[in-house]
Structure formats: structure tokens, C-alpha cells
Amino acid sequence: MENYDFDKIVDRTQSNDVKHGALKEKFGRDDLLPLWVADMDFETPSFITQALEKRLAHSLFGYTCLPKEFWPTIIKWIDDHHQWKVKQDWLAFIPGIVKGIGLVVNFFVKPDEKVIIQPPVYHPFRLTPLGNGREVAYNPLILNDNGSYSMNFDNLEKVASDPKCRLLILSNPHNPAGIVWSEETLRRLAEICFRRHILVISDEIHCDMTLFGHKHIPFASVSKEAADCSITFQAPSKTFNIAGIVSSYCIIPNEKIRLPFFKWLEANELDSPHLFAPIATIAAYSQGEQWRRSMLSYIEKNILFVEEFCRQNIPSIKPLRPEASFLVWLDCRGLGLAHDDLIDLFVNKAHLALNDGAMFGEEGSGFMRLNVASPLSVIRRGMEQLKDAVSC
Numbered sequence: 001m002e003n004y005d006f007d008k009i010v011d012r013t014q015s016n017d018v019k020h021g022a023l024k025e026k027f028g029r030d031d032l033l034p035l036w037v038a039d040m041d042f043e044t045p046s047f048i049t050q051a052l053e054k055r056l057a058h059s060l061f062g063y064t065c066l067p068k069e070f071w072p073t074i075i076k077w078i079d080d081h082h083q084w085k086v087k088q089d090w091l092a093f094i095p096g097i098v099k100g101i102g103l104v105v106n107f108f109v110k111p112d113e114k115v116i117i118q119p120p121v122y123h124p125f126r127l128t129p130l131g132n133g134r135e136v137a138y139n140p141l142i143l144n145d146n147g148s149y150s151m152n153f154d155n156l157e158k159v160a161s162d163p164k165c166r167l168l169i170l171s172n173p174h175n176p177a178g179i180v181w182s183e184e185t186l187r188r189l190a191e192i193c194f195r196r197h198i199l200v201i202s203d204e205i206h207c208d209m210t211l212f213g214h215k216h217i218p219f220a221s222v223s224k225e226a227a228d229c230s231i232t233f234q235a236p237s238k239t240f241n242i243a244g245i246v247s248s249y250c251i252i253p254n255e256k257i258r259l260p261f262f263k264w265l266e267a268n269e270l271d272s273p274h275l276f277a278p279i280a281t282i283a284a285y286s287q288g289e290q291w292r293r294s295m296l297s298y299i300e301k302n303i304l305f306v307e308e309f310c311r312q313n314i315p316s317i318k319p320l321r322p323e324a325s326f327l328v329w330l331d332c333r334g335l336g337l338a339h340d341d342l343i344d345l346f347v348n349k350a351h352l353a354l355n356d357g358a359m360f361g362e363e364g365s366g367f368m369r370l371n372v373a374s375p376l377s378v379i380r381r382g383m384e385q386l387k388d389a390v391s392c
Contacts, residue, residue: 002290003294004045004291004294004295006042006294006295006298006375007375007376007377008042008043008375009375009377009378010041010042010043012041017037017039018037018039019034019036019037019039019041020034022037023353026353027347027353028347029347029348031351032347032351032352032353033351033352033353033378033381033382033385034353035352035353035354035370035371035372035374035378035379035382036353036354036355036369036371037371038175038238038243038325038326038327038371039238039241039243039373040241040295040326040373040374041373041374041375041378042241042295042373042374042375043241044240044241044242045240045241045284045287045288045291047283047284047287047288047291048240048242048280048283048284048288050283051279051280051282051283052276052279052280052283055275055276055279061275064275066273066278067278067279067282069282069286070278070281070282071088071091072088073281073282073285073286074086074091074249074281074285075087075088075091076285077285078218078234078251081207081208081216082207082216082217082218082221083221084218084220084221086251087253089258090251090252090253090258091249091250091251092249092250092252092262092265092271093248093249093271093272093273093277094233094248094249094250094265094270094271095246095248095270096246096248097203097205097233097235097248098124098128100201100233100248100250101124101125101128101129101169101201101203101233102128102131102132103265103270104167104199104201104231104261105128105129105132105134105167106132107260107261107264108166108167108199108261109129109134109166109167110166111133111134112164113134113135113164113165113166113167114134114135114136114137114162114164114165114166114167115129115134115135115136115137115165115166115167115168115169116136116137116138116139116156116159116160116165116167116168116169116198117129117136117137117138117139117168117169117361118138118139118140118141118151118168118170118171118174119138119140119141119360119361119362119363119364120140120141120176120177120357120360120361120363120364120367121141121169121171121174121175121176121360121361122171122175122176122203122360123359123360123361125169125171125203126361129167135164137159137162137165138159138361139151139152139155139156139159140152140155140361140363141174141363143363147318147320147331148177148179148320149174149177149179150185151181151185151188151189153188153189153192156189156192157192160192160193160196160198161196165196165198166197166198166199167198167199167200167201168189168193168198168199168200168201169200169201169203170189170200170201170202170203170219171203172186172202172203172204172207172216172218172219173204173206173207173209173210173216173323173324173325175206175325175327176327176329176355176357176360176364176367176369177320177322177329178206178211178320178321178322178323178324178325178327178328178329179322179323179324180210180214180215180216180217180323180324181217181219182217183217183222186217186219186222186226187222187223187226189219189226190219190222190223190225190226190229190230191223191225193225193229194225194226194228194229195225197229198229199229199230199231199257200219200226200229200230200231201230201231201232201233202218202219202220202230202231202232202233203233204216204218204219204232204233204234205233205234205235205237205238205248206238206324206325207234207324208236208238208239208292209238209239209296209299209324209325209326210296210323210324211296211299211300211303211322211323211324211325212300212321212323214323214324216324218232219232220232220251220253227253227254228253228254229254229257230252230253230254231250231251231252231257231261232250232251232252233248233249233250233251234248234249234251235247235248235249236280236281236284236285236288238325239284239288239292239295240280240284240288240291240292241373242280242284245276245277245280246273246274246277247273247277247278247280247281298376299326299372299373301376302326302372302373302374302376302379303319303321303322303328303372305376305379305380305383306319306328306370306372306379306383307319307321309380309383309387310330310383313383313387314383314386314387314390315334316332316334316335316336316390317330317331317332317334317335317386317390318330318331318334319331319370326371326372326373327369327370327371327372328369328370328371328372329357329367329369329370330354330367330368330369330370331366331367332357332366332367332368333366333367335390339356339358339365339366342356342366342368343356345389345390346368346386346389349389349392350382350385350386350388350389350390351385352382352385352386354368354369354370354371355368355369355371356368356369357369370382
């Protein structure tokens with residue numbers, strides 16, 4: 001079994017990565033330890049790099065057909081990992097998850113109609129519909145006493161009773177907080193949305209990164225109602241650290257939704273991947289299982305370190321253990337700081353760049369999102385800086 005070095009420090013300077021390159025713009029200073037953008041500081045696995053290098057060695061980059069093994073490789077991966085038997089004609093490439101949300105909003109939601117989101121949630125769920133001139137309706141999650149979250153179905157029934165609500169964007173697993181939604185929760189959501197004729201986008205980009213024994217359940221797999229009212233988005237990009245190689249795809253079982261949407265994608269050539277996306281995807285899904293398991297094991301250790309460090313040194317900050325992905329939701333309300341003061345603590349005193357919880361909706365105020373997909377030495381350094389800042 002090959003050993004992978006997740007302790008290796010990778011110098012990302014001059015790579016134009018957002019995590020470092022956008023610090024000044026986003027935080028007002030660039031002398032921060034970046035633990036924010038949701039990509040990993042681990043090297044992209046060598047089998048992906050080698051597959052790309054092999055193609056690059058053939059120095060002619062003209063129009064290219066999809067490799068014949070592209071869709072079968074994706075179908076096998078989904079079946080092996082999620083026991084969901086997807087048919088090839090259900091699948092189409094999309095040019096990114098957020099772009100996919102924009103495409104669905106523009107195709108299925110009229111300008112005077114509404115999109116439902118469940119904050120605190122990934123901010124493009126709000127910004128993309130708003131930027132496309134659609135109104136956003138809110139069904140905030142319930143924050144439980146133990147720090148976890150639940151869907152508020154009583155409120156959803158009220159929100160969904162508005163006939164202008166035509167689309168709900170589901171984060172599955174949920175970002176932030178890393179919630180792996182249960183089958184019961186997904187079934188109930190499907191029943192409401194199907195009954196109200198509301199289309200569901202299930203963003204499942206974190207689905208292959210479940211932690212601590214949790215198991216992802218694809219939304220469309222839980223019932224006929226879910227399959228009939230949903231569009232699922234998946235990609236290897238988060239799991240294999242290839243966000244810069246756009247390799248997303250959508251899955252639509254219901255042909256009444258699928259056929260007109262796929263026809264529109266094809267007419268605009270939005271379903272045509274660039275040259276390197278299929279190569280990276282095939283390499284990831286055909287050779288990546290050992291690397292994936294090793295990476296997730298390392299992430300779990302980093303999460304446990306953050307939990308123990310906070311318990312011993314910063315008990316006023318309480319991490320919510322994620323059930324999926326490498327993003328830790330830090331409950332900082334125990335510090336008793338106003339929003340601006342909390343940001344000042346992290347940025348100007350601790351010299352850390354984390355995602356501000358309020359960007360995920362007002363329900364995220366008092367929280368910060370920490371990316372732990374870095375060598376443990378980097379995470380340790382960040383936590384020490386935070387401890388010192390809190391102690392001052």
C-alpha cells in the first residue's frame with residue numbers, strides 16, 4: 001500500500017491560487033495564514049498529474065471527443081460508493097457547480113419566481129439567484145442544543161406554500177457544518193418539494209468525503225418523488241483537489257426535466273468539457289480510492305487535533321465535528337464578541353484568514369469556517385496563533 005505524504009508543505013506561490021492571491025482583496029492584508037478557500041494544501045495525487053502529463057506530451061490540443069470510458073467510470077464510482085445505479089443518459093457535463101446553479105436558475109425559474117435556500121449555507125446559493133434577478137426565500141436550519149443542525153420542515157411548509165417558489169437548493173452534505181443528511185430527512189424534503197412542484201438542486205460536491213463512519217445518501221436515490229423533482233450536481237474536484245480543472249456533472253432521472261435542459265445545454269455547448277476534465281476525472285475515479293481513504297484519515301486526525309486544542313486552550317470556541325469534508329464550523333459565540341470584533345480577532349490579531357460565518361447568512365453570525373485540509377504543522381500553527389490572540 002502506497003504511503004502519501006500529507007505532511008509535505010507545498011509552496012503555492014506563483015501558482016495564482018485564490019487562497020493566497022486574494023488575501024489582500026478579501027481581508028485587507030496579505031500577511032495571513034490562509035485557512036479559508038475550500039481547496040486542499042495537499043498535492044493533487046500523482047496519478048492525476050501523470051495522466052495529464054501523458055496527454056500534454058502529445059503537443060496538439062485540438063477538438064477532442066469524450067473518452068469512451070468517461071461516463072462508465074463515473075457511473076461505476078457512484079454505484080460503488082453510494083449504491084445508486086445511474087443511467088448514462090441521465091448524465092451531462094456542466095461547467096462548474098456554481099455555474100450549474102446559474103444555468104438551472106435561468107432555465108427553470110422565471111424572473112418573478114423564487115429560490116429557497118436553508119442558511120447558514122454556502123453563499124453562492126444566495127448570491128447566484130440574486131445576481132440573476134431572482135428573489136430568494138429563506139428556510140433557516142434549526143440550531144440544536146448540541147451544536148448540530150436540523151431542517152425546519154414546519155417553516156418549509158409555510159415558505160413552500162408560496163406558488164412563486166419554484167426551486168430549492170440543497171447542500172448535501174451541508175456546507176458549512178458538514179452535515180450528512182439522513183434518509184428520513186431527505187425523504188421528507190422530497191415529499192414536500194414534489195407535492196409543491198418545487199425543483200431541487202442537490203449539490204453533492206462533498207459527497208465522497210464523509211468522515212468518522214458516516215455515509216452519504218444521494219438525494220435522488222431516496223424515493224421516486226426525489227428522483228422526479230431533482231437535479232444532482234457532483235464532481236471529483238473537492239475530493240481529489242482539482243478545483244482548477246472543472247470536471248462537474250449533473251444527474252437528472254426525470255426525462256421531463258432532463259430532455260429540455262440537456263437540449264439547451266447542448267445547443268449552447270455548455271455540456272462540452274474542456275480537454276483535461278475527462279482525463280482528470282477518469283484518473284481520479286479509476287485510481288483514487290487508496291488516496292481518498294488516506295486523505296480522509298489525515299483530515300480526521302486534523303479535526304480531532306482542533307477539537308482537543310480548543311478544549312484545552314480555547315474552551316470558549318467550540319468546533320462542530322463535520323460528518324463530511326474538511327471544513328470545521330467553529331462556534332465562537334462564547335467569546336462574547338460583536339461581529340466586527342470577531343473578524344478583527346482572527347484577521348488583525350491572530351493573523352488568520354478564515355471564512356466569516358455571517359457570509360453564509362445571518363444565522364452564521366458568531367461562527368467561523370476553518371479549512372483543516374493542510375499539513376498538521378500548518379493547522380497547529382494556526383491554532384497557536386488563535387490561542388495567543390484570544391489570550392491577549
